[in-house]
Amino acid sequence: KQEVTQIPAALSVPEGENLVLNCSFTDSAIYNLQWFRQDPGKGLTSLLLIQSSQREQTSGRLNASLDKSSGRSTLYIAASQPGDSATYLCAVIPASGAAGNKLTFGGGTRVLVKP
Amino acid sequence: EPEVTQTPSHQVTQMGQEVILRCVPISNHLYFYWYRQILGQKVEFLVSFYNNEISEKSEIFDDQFSVERPDGSNFTLKIRSTKLEDSAMYFCASLVVVLPAYEQYFGPGTRLTVT
Numbered sequence: 674k675q676e677v678t679q680i681p682a683a684l685s686v687p688e689g690e691n692l693v694l695n696c697s698f699t700d701s702a703i704y705n706l707q708w709f710r711q712d713p714g715k716g717l718t719s720l721l722l723i724q725s726s727q728r729e730q731t732s733g734r735l736n737a738s739l740d741k742s743s744g745r746s747t748l749y750i751a752a753s754q755p756g757d758s759a760t761y762l763c764a765v766i767p768a769s770g771a772a773g774n775k776l777t778f779g780g781g782t783r784v785l786v787k788p
Numbered sequence: 789e790p791e792v793t794q795t796p797s798h799q800v801t802q803m804g805q806e807v808i809l810r811c812v813p814i815s816n817h818l819y820f821y822w823y824r825q826i827l828g829q830k831v832e833f834l835v836s837f838y839n840n841e842i843s844e845k846s847e848i849f850d851d852q853f854s855v856e857r858p859d860g861s862n863f864t865l866k867i868r869s870t871k872l873e874d875s876a877m878y879f880c881a882s883l884v885v886v887l888p889a890y891e892q893y894f895g896p897g898t899r900l901t902v903t
Binding site: 708724 | 821841
């Protein structure tokens with residue numbers, strides 16, 4: 674059974690610092706890994722999707738890496754801003770029958786960027 | 789940009805009552821999902837749906853739950869007799885297959901409060 678873990682559960686940084694968020698998964702047979710942002714009481718906004726054949730994916734200040742063999746992904750957010758304060762979730766989809774299959778989520782890292 | 793919509797945004801119901809949560813997936817998507825998030829816990833998969841039938845369901849998705857696509861646009865989750873522990877945020881998602889990627893898009897959620 675796939676387990677996804679995110680450590681730390683919470684992180685506080687001053688504005689301008691780079692953020693490093695970690696995600697680990699127990700079963701390396703994944704098809705995709707997605708990073709999401711969740712604001713308090715709100716829905717899930719997809720930030721980046723990395724296919725299992727990719728090593729990294731970039732969008733603006735966000736960069737996500739994937740090391741499938743070691744079961745790890747890292748989300749980097751450069752030059753953090755107070756508006757980056759949110760909970761960041763990672764989720765994986767299994768390699769078999771990927772379209773009908775579920776995303777398995779980590780517990781999230783709650784980020785606070787202090788001005 | 790097309791998005792997944794959900795209604796209502798918040799539903800309060802009494803224990804034992806039936807509730808129907810509604811979702812309008814993105815129009816050209818073919819796979820649909822329900823997830824839930826109990827306050828402070830991980831996002832959990834409930835059910836996936838394709839071609840008018842359930843593809844996969846979790847052990848949470850017992851006989852109290854059902855899903856339906858009553859017309860070409862809506863996708864509903866029904867809870868027949870709500871329990872206190874059904875209080876959660878319920879997210880609908882739909883999936884686009886743009887090979888080789890499978891990306892799920894989430895709605896804003898319905899907060900269900902069972903009293």
